[in-house]
Amino acid sequence: MDYEVIFTVVNSGYAEDVMDVARKAGARGGTIINARGVVNESAASFFGITMHSEKEIVMIVVPRDIKDDILNAVYSEMGLDKKAHGIAFSLPVSDTAGLVKAPVNLPEEAE
Numbered sequence: 001m002d003y004e005v006i007f008t009v010v011n012s013g014y015a016e017d018v019m020d021v022a023r024k025a026g027a028r029g030g031t032i033i034n035a036r037g038v039v040n041e042s043a044a045s046f047f048g049i050t051m052h053s054e055k056e057i058v059m060i061v062v063p064r065d066i067k068d069d070i071l072n073a074v075y076s077e078m079g080l081d082k083k084a085h086g087i088a089f090s091l092p093v094s095d096t097a098g099l100v101k102a103p104v105n106l107p108e109e110a111e
Contacts, residue, residue: 003093004067005059008074009035012054014084019072022060025073030060061093 006027008018015032022030035055061068067090078086 001097002058002064003061003099004064004090005061005093006067006074006088006090007054008058008060008078008086008088009037010058010084010086012056014078014086015056015058017084018056018058018086019025019108021074021077022058022070026066027060027062027070032060033059034058035106061096061099064092097103 002079006022010018012034019030019032020025033056035057036053037055038053060070071088071090075086078084078088080087
């Protein structure tokens, strides 16, 4: 199975919200990294947004076939026009180790 990694960079305090949205769209889990954003004054005023320096990065490795669903859901809820002021993008993953395929929920046999 081919994988992609989705990166979402949001203002500090919104990473758990990103994960809630991603889980509803099919993600199983992710990794939150604390970060600090840097931007020059002209870029902040050009885009008309207030930049907060404290950021959180959410990395989510997902099967390629559900990547678009998760990416679109996360951006629609956490995008630049929301309080999280998030950006989201994905990159292909060439190799993985330690990922466990999700169990398939089979219907119980009828008695």
